[in-house]
Amino acid sequence: MHERLSFHIKRDSVIHRLNPLTKLVLILALILIAFTFPWYWAPHFLLLLAIIPLGILGRVFPEFFKTATRLILPAASFLFLMQAFFQPIGEDVIFKFYFLDITQESLMFAFRNAMRVFVMVSAFTLFLLTTHPSELMSDLTRRGLPPQFAYVIISTLQILPQMQAKAQTIIAAQRSRGLDTESTFLKRAGSVLPLVGPLVFGSLVEVEERAIAIEARGFTSKNVKTSLYEIPDPSFDKFIRWSLLGLVILSIAANLWPS
Amino acid sequence: MKIEIKDLRFTFPTGLEALKGISLTIEAGEQVAIVGQNGAGKTTLVRHFNGLLQPASGSVMIGDWDVKKYSVAKLATRVGYVFQNPDEQLFSRDVLTEVTFGPKNLGYAKEKIDELVQRALSLTELNDKTETNPYDLSPTWRKMVALASIIAMDTPIVIFDEPTTGQDALNVARIANAISELRMEGKTVITITHDIDFCAENFDRVIALSNGQVLLDGPAREILGQDEVLAQTYVDPPQLTRLGKRLGLKETVRNQEEFLKAIT
Amino acid sequence: MAFVNLQNVTYQYPLTKTPALQNINLQVDEGEFVAVVGPNGAGKSTLCYALAGFVPHFFKGEISGTIEVAGKESSKSTLDEWVLNVGLAFQNPFNQISGAKYTVFEEIAFGLENIGVPREEMKSRVEDAMALTGIRDLADRSPYSLSGGQQQRVALTSILVMRPRLLVLDEPTSQMDPIGTREVFGTIRKMAEDGMTVVLVEHKMEWIAQFADRVVALKDGSILLEGKPGEVLTSDLLAENGFGSSRYTSTAREAKKRGLWRKENLPVTLDEAVEGFALTLPFSSPKGAPRGRGESGK
Numbered sequence: 001m002h003e004r005l006s007f008h009i010k011r012d013s014v015i016h017r018l019n020p021l022t023k024l025v026l027i028l029a030l031i032l033i034a035f036t037f038p039w040y041w042a043p044h045f046l047l048l049l050a051i052i053p054l055g056i057l058g059r060v061f062p063e064f065f066k067t068a069t070r071l072i073l074p075a076a077s078f079l080f081l082m083q084a085f086f087q088p089i090g091e092d093v094i095f096k097f098y099f100l101d102i103t104q105e106s107l108m109f110a111f112r113n114a115m116r117v118f119v120m121v122s123a124f125t126l127f128l129l130t131t132h133p134s135e136l137m138s139d140l141t142r143r144g145l146p147p148q149f150a151y152v153i154i155s156t157l158q159i160l161p162q163m164q165a166k167a168q169t170i171i172a173a174q175r176s177r178g179l180d181t182e183s184t185f186l187k188r189a190g191s192v193l194p195l196v197g198p199l200v201f202g203s204l205v206e207v208e209e210r211a212i213a214i215e216a217r218g219f220t221s222k223n224v225k226t227s228l229y230e231i232p233d234p235s236f237d238k239f240i241r242w243s244l245l246g247l248v249i250l251s252i253a254a255n256l257w258p259s
Numbered sequence: 260m261k262i263e264i265k266d267l268r269f270t271f272p273t274g275l276e277a278l279k280g281i282s283l284t285i286e287a288g289e290q291v292a293i294v295g296q297n298g299a300g301k302t303t304l305v306r307h308f309n310g311l312l313q314p315a316s317g318s319v320m321i322g323d324w325d326v327k328k329y330s331v332a333k334l335a336t337r338v339g340y341v342f343q344n345p346d347e348q349l350f351s352r353d354v355l356t357e358v359t360f361g362p363k364n365l366g367y368a369k370e371k372i373d374e375l376v377q378r379a380l381s382l383t384e385l386n387d388k389t390e391t392n393p394y395d396l397s398p399t400w401r402k403m404v405a406l407a408s409i410i411a412m413d414t415p416i417v418i419f420d421e422p423t424t425g426q427d428a429l430n431v432a433r434i435a436n437a438i439s440e441l442r443m444e445g446k447t448v449i450t451i452t453h454d455i456d457f458c459a460e461n462f463d464r465v466i467a468l469s470n471g472q473v474l475l476d477g478p479a480r481e482i483l484g485q486d487e488v489l490a491q492t493y494v495d496p497p498q499l500t501r502l503g504k505r506l507g508l509k510e511t512v513r514n515q516e517e518f519l520k521a522i523t
Numbered sequence: 524m525a526f527v528n529l530q531n532v533t534y535q536y537p538l539t540k541t542p543a544l545q546n547i548n549l550q551v552d553e554g555e556f557v558a559v560v561g562p563n564g565a566g567k568s569t570l571c572y573a574l575a576g577f578v579p580h581f582f583k584g585e586i587s588g589t590i591e592v593a594g595k596e597s598s599k600s601t602l603d604e605w606v607l608n609v610g611l612a613f614q615n616p617f618n619q620i621s622g623a624k625y626t627v628f629e630e631i632a633f634g635l636e637n638i639g640v641p642r643e644e645m646k647s648r649v650e651d652a653m654a655l656t657g658i659r660d661l662a663d664r665s666p667y668s669l670s671g672g673q674q675q676r677v678a679l680t681s682i683l684v685m686r687p688r689l690l691v692l693d694e695p696t697s698q699m700d701p702i703g704t705r706e707v708f709g710t711i712r713k714m715a716e717d718g719m720t721v722v723l724v725e726h727k728m729e730w731i732a733q734f735a736d737r738v739v740a741l742k743d744g745s746i747l748l749e750g751k752p753g754e755v756l757t758s759d760l761l762a763e764n765g766f767g768s769s770r771y772t773s774t775a776r777e778a779k780k781r782g783l784w785r786k787e788n789l790p791v792t793l794d795e796a797v798e799g800f801a802l803t804l805p806f807s808s809p810k811g812a813p814r815g816r817g818e819s820g821k
Contacts, residue, residue, distance in 0.1 A: 134625055147637075155622035162622075162667060166347070172311045173348040177408065178335035178364030194360070197350025201394055205346065209618035212577055216611040217621070217634030217681060220603045224639045228632040228646070273668075296700040297672035399563040425614060425697045427562040427726060428767030453700055456770055493702040498729060498770040498793065505797045506804055515774045522783055522803055 007128035015058030015126075019237040020136040021143070026054075027123035029244040034119040036248075036255040040108070043115035051122050060129040067125050068118075076118040083110035133157055138227040147225055151214075163199070170198045260287050260322040260337060260415040260447065262308060267317035269303055277303040279471040280317070287415065288445045290438070292458040292479070295468035296493035301451045302343075304468065305418050308449070309338040321416070336365050339414040343421045345398070345405035354380075354396075354404055355389040361412040379411035382437045399430050406437060417441055419450040423457050435461050459483055459497035459513040467492050484511035524594070525550035526720050527574065527689060532588035534569065534578055543569040544578075545744040547588070551722065551737075553688075556715040558731040558752070559724045561741035562765050567724040570741065571613070571693045573597075574722055576605035592689050607638065610687030614694040616674035619681070620666045627669075627677055628653075628662040634685045652684035655710055671698035679707065683714070690714065692723045708734045728756055728769040732791035740766060757789035771796035778803070 015023070030050060034043040055064040083106070085097070090105025137150040174194045262285040269278040277300045285291055293301045306312040307319045310331040319326045321337050339361070342348050351357035358379055362372045380386050383403040388396065393404050402422070409417060419438075423431045431454075438461055441448050452458050458465060458479070465482040467475040469492035475482045483489075484504070486496045495501070503512040503521060512518040532547040543566050551557050559567050572578040579586040580602040590597035593608050612619065624630040628649060635645045653659045658676050661669065666677055679695050692711070696704040704727065712734045715721045725731055731738060731752055738755040740748040742764055748755050755761065757772050768776075771790045778784040783803050790796040 132625070134623075134629060137623075151623050154624075158622050158625075158667075165667075169342075169347050172306075172331075173342045175331035176309055176311065176335055176338075176340040176342070177348070177361040178332050178412065179360075180330070180332040180364070194350045198347055201350075202346045206618050209613070209615060210620075210622065212572075212581060212611070212613075213619040213678075214621050214623075214633075215577075215581065215602060216575060216606050217685065218603065218606055218637035221607070221638045222603060223637075226636050226639050226641060226645065228629060228636060228642065230642060297670045297698070297703065397564055421698075425694060425726075427765075429562060429765045431767070453698075455701060490702070493700040495701045495705075499774060501793055502771065502774075502796050502800070505793065506800055515770070515777060518774055519778055519781065519783060522778075522800060523781075 007125070008132045009060055009063060009129050010132075011059050013057065013059040013130070015054060015060075015130045018130075018240075019231060019233045020131050020139045021233070022237040022240050023127055023131050024136070025241045025244050027127045029248050030123045031120045032248045033251045034116050037251040038255050038257075040112060043112065043119045047115070047119050047122065051119065051126060055126055055129075058126065058130045060126070063129055064122070064126060067129075068122055072118055072121045072125070075121070076114040079117055080110045080114035083113055135229055135231055138229050139231045139233075141225065142227060142231070147219075151219075166202065167195070167199060170195055173198075261285065261320075262416065262447070263318075263320040264307075265318045267304070267307060267319060268315045269300075269307070269312060270315050277471050278307075281468075281471075281473055282317075283466065283473065283476065285447060285449065287447055288442075289447055289464055290442055290462045291447075291449045291464045291466060292462035293449065293451045293466045293468060294453070294455060294458060294489075294492070294494050295474070299468040299492055300471040301468055302420060303471075305340070305420065305449060305451060308416070308418060309334045309340050311340075332364070335361075335412065335414070337414055338416045338418065339409040339412045340418045341405055341409045341420060341422065343424065345393075345401040348405050348408070349393040349401060352392055353390050354385055354393055354407075357393055357404055358385075358407045358411050361408050365412055367413075375411045375413050379407040382410055382440050383407040384433055399426055402426065403430070403433065406434065410437065410441070414446075416447040416449065419448070419452075421451055421453065423452060423454045431457060455483070455494055456497045456499075459500065467494060479513055480511050483513060526553035526555075526593060527551035527722070528589075528591040529573070530589045530591075532573060532586070532590060534573060534584060534586045536569075536582060536584045539584075541744075543744050544573065547573075547744075547746060549739065549746065549749075551689075551720055553720050554715055554718045556712065556721045556734060556736045557723070557739060558735035558737070559722060559739045559741060560726070560728070560731065560756075560761075560766060561747075564743075565741040566744040567741055568613070568693050569744075571611060571691045571722070571724060574689065574691045575609050575611035576600070576602050577611070580605070606687075607685075608687060609689045609691060610682040610685050611691045612678045612682045612693070612695050614697050616671055616678045616698065619678040620674065625665060626663050627658065627666055630666045630677060631681050631684050634681060638685070648684050648686075652680045655683065656680045657706060672700060672703055675699055676703075676707065687719070689720045689722065692721070694724055694726070696725075696727075704730065726767055728767060728772070729792065732756055732769065742766075753788065753791055753795070756791045775799060 030046055034046050055061045084102060085100050087106040087109055089109060090103035092104040093101045094104055095102050133154055137154055141147050141150050179194055264281055264283045267278055267281040270276045281304060295301055303312060307314060307326060308321065310326045310329060313327060321334065326334060349357055351360065358376050359372060362375050380389060383406050385403055385407055393401055422434050438448055462479055465479045466473060467482065467489060474492050475485060475488055483496050483500050489496060497513060499512055499514060499518045503518060508521050510521060512521050529547050529549040532544055533542050534544040535542040559570060561567050569578060573590055576597055597605065621630060621633045624633055631649045631652060632645055635648060653662060656676050656679055658680060661673060666674065669677065675695060675698055696707050699707065708730045711721055735752050738749065738752045739746055740755055740761055747764060748758060748760055756768060762768060769791055771793065775784045775789045775796060784799060785802045786799045790799050
C-alpha cells in the first residue's frame with residue numbers, strides 16, 4: 001500500500017515554518033511576476049535567484065532537483081519545441097524544416113514561455129514539498145474557506161493514489177480469471193470493461209458509504225469548527241505577504257506601462 | 260497438482276518484509292487452511308501461487324511450472340483465486356455472463372464451458388439467479404457469484420481468501436458444501452480464514468503463519484489443539500476443541516461428530 | 524422512559540417493493556448492551572441506520588412510527604444534531620476513512636474538529652480513545668496503509684472519540700483476527716459499563732453470549748425474538764429459521780437428541796458447555812478457565 005499520499009516532506013526549515021498562506025502568496029507572486037514583468041530574462045532570474053535559493057533554504061533541494069529534471073524539464077522542453085515550430089512570427093528565418101520556418105523571434109518567444117511554465121511548475125513543486133495539505137486547509141478554513149470546499153480539495157488529492165491502488169487490485173483479480181492484460185493492444189482494448197466496471201460501481205458504493213461515515217462524524221455540524229493544528233501567523237508573515245503583493249502590483253504596472 | 264515452495268521471501272516496496280523464508284509442499288487434492296493474525300502474510304503468500312506477486316528470492320512451483328516463468332493469465336489455467344471482496348471482480352450485466360468469463364478466457368470448447376458454468380452455478384445455488392445483474396444481488400450472493408466464477412474455471416487448485424467474512428450461517432454452510440464438492444473432485448483447496456471453527460470443520464491440514472513465517476503446519480487435529488502456540492498469531496482453537504480440552508478429553512476434537520463420539 | 528425507544532417503525536427504501544423494517548418495537552435502557560442477530564437481508568443494517576438517523580434523513584424512503592433516542596425524536600431532529608448523540612460504525616472500514624486526513628491521529632480527530640472541540644481537549648481525547656482500542660502505535664501511519672482489521676479499529680476509535688451516548692455498530696470486527704475481536708468486544712463492554720448504550724450487529728454468537736445484556740433476533744425486517752442471550756441464542760425457533768449458533772449450542776442440541784446432554788437449557792458459552800457436559804462425563808475433571816481476557820465473560 002502507499003504510505004505516502006502527499007508530496008510533502010516533513011523537515012524543519014524556515015520555509016516549512018512559514019504560514020501556509022504566506023507560501024501560497026509567495027508562489028503565486030513568483031508566477032505572476034514571471035508572466036507579467038516586461039523583461040525578457042525575468043523568469044530566468046526568478047528561477048536562479050528566488051526558487052532555487054528557496055529550495056535550498058527549505059532543505060528540499062535534492063527532491064526539488066529530482067522533480068525539476070525528471071518531470072518539469074521534459075514538459076517545458078516539449079512546450080518549447082511546439083511553440084518554436086508552430087508560432088508563425090518574425091521574419092528572420094534561421095532554418096527550414098520541411099514546410100516549417102524557424103525564426104529567431106519564434107525561438108525567443110518559445111524559450112521565454114517555456115521558462116515561464118518552468119517557473120510556474122517549479123514554484124508549485126516547492127510549495128507542495130514544504131507545505132502539508134492538512135495545514136494549508138486548516139489555515140484556509142480558519143480564514144473563512146468553507147470546510148466542504150477544503151474537504152473536496154484534500155480528498156481529491158488523496159483519491160488518485162487510492163484509485164490507482166484499487167485499479168491494481170481489480171487488474172489482479174481479472175488476470176487471476178485468465179484475462180490477458182499483457183499481450184496485444186487489441187486484446188487489451190477488449191479487456192477494458194472488466195477493469196472499469198468494478199472501478200465505477202465500487203466508487204458509487206464507496207461515495208455513499210463515505211458520505212454516511214463523515215456525516216456520522218459531524219461533518220455538517222453547525223458548530224464552529226476547530227483544528228487539530230495550531231498554525232502560527234506572526235506579523236513577519238503578514239509583512240512578507242503585503243510586500244509580495246506590492247511587488248506583483250509593480251510588475252503588472254510595469255507590464256501595462258506604455259513603452 | 261503439487262505446489263512446492265522453497266525458501267520464499269518477499270518484501271513490499273515500502274520496505275515491509277512480508278515473507279521471511281517459507282518452505283511448504285502442498286500435495287494434489289489437499290484441503291489446506293491458512294490462519295494467522297492480521298498482517299501475518301497470508302494473502303501475500305497465496306498471491307505468489309498465481310503469479311500476482313513475484314518472489315524476491317526462493318521459488319514457487321505449480322506442478323512443473325515455475326511461477327516466475329509464466330504470466331498470471333497462463334497460471335490461471337492451474338490456479339483459481341477468489342478475492343476477498345467480490346466488488347473488485349464482478350462487472351457483467353448478468354450472473355451467467357459473469358460466471359462464463361473465466362472459462363472463456365481459458366479457451367475451453369463451448370460445450371465444456373456450458374457444462375462447467377452449470378456445475379459452478381448449481382454448486383453455489385445460483386441456478387435461479389442467472390439473469391440477475393450481480394449488483395442487484397445482496398453482498399452475500401455477490402460473494403457466491405465470485406465463488407462460482409472461479410469454480411467454473413475448473414482449475415486443479417482453488418484459493419479462497421476469507422470466504423466467510425460477513426456471511427450468515429446459511430451462506431457459510433453453502434460455502435462449506437461447495438468446498439466439500441471440490442474435495443470430492445480431487446481439487447486442491449487452499450483457504451485463508453479467520454473463522455477457526457469453519458477451518459476445523461472443513462480442512463485436513465492447517466498452516467498457521469506469524470510474521471511472515473510458518474508457525475505451525477500439520478494435520479488439523481494436531482495443530483488446532485496447540486492453544487499456546489496459536490495464541491502467538493492471535494488465533495484461538497476452535498470452540499469444540501477448547502470444550503474438549505476443558506472436559507479433559509484425551510484426544511483433540513475438531514468438530515461435532517468427533518466431539519460426540521469422544522463423549523459417548 | 525427507555526433511552527432508545529422505537530415504536531411501530533416500518534420503513535421502505537426508495538425504489539423497493541417490500542419494507543426493510545416492519546413494525547419494529549424496541550426499547551433499550553441507558554448503559555444497556557444489545558446485540559442484534561439475523562440472517563443476511565433481515566434488516567439489521569437498516570435498523571442501525573434508523574437508530575443513527577440515516578434512515579430516513581439520508582436514504583429518504585417511506586417511514587412510519589417513531590424513533591426516539593435520549594428523549595429526542597428523530598423525525599423532529601436534523602441529522603447533524605442527531606449524530607451528536609448517536610455514533611455509527613459499520614462493516615467496510617476502507618469506506619469509513621474520511622479521505623481528508625494523512626495520519627491516523629488526524630483521522631480520529633476529524634470528528635472532533637467538525638463539532639468544534641477545543642484543541643487541547645481534542646488531543647487528549649484522541650490519545651485516550653487510541654489507548655482504549657490499542658492503536659497508539661498506529662498514530663503516525665496513513666489510514667490507507669493499514670490492514671482491514673487495523674482500519675476497523677481506526678473506524679471504531681473515530682466514533683468512540685466522539686463520546687456518543689448511543690453507539691451503533693454494524694459488524695465492526697468482521698476483518699479482525701479472533702483475539703483482536705475479543706479485545707474489541709471487551710472494550711465495548713467496558714464502555715457500556717461506563718454508561719454508553721450499545722447496539723451491535725454481529726454474527727459471532729459466542730462473543731454475544733459473553734458480552735451482551737440482551738439479544739434481538741431479526742428476520743425479514745421484523746423482530747422474531749428478543750430476550751437474554753442464553754434464552755434467545757439457544758431457542759429452537761432461531762435454529763429453525765436459519766440463524767447461526769455457537770458450536771456449543773448446536774453440538775449440545777444434537778447431543779440432547781442422543782441423550783448426551785442432560786440439562787434442560789442448552790449452552791451458549793464455553794463455561795456453560797463445560798458445566799453441562801461434565802454431567803455426561805462423570806469421570807472427567809473439568810479444568811478451570813485457563814486464560815483471562817474475557818474468556819470467562821463479564
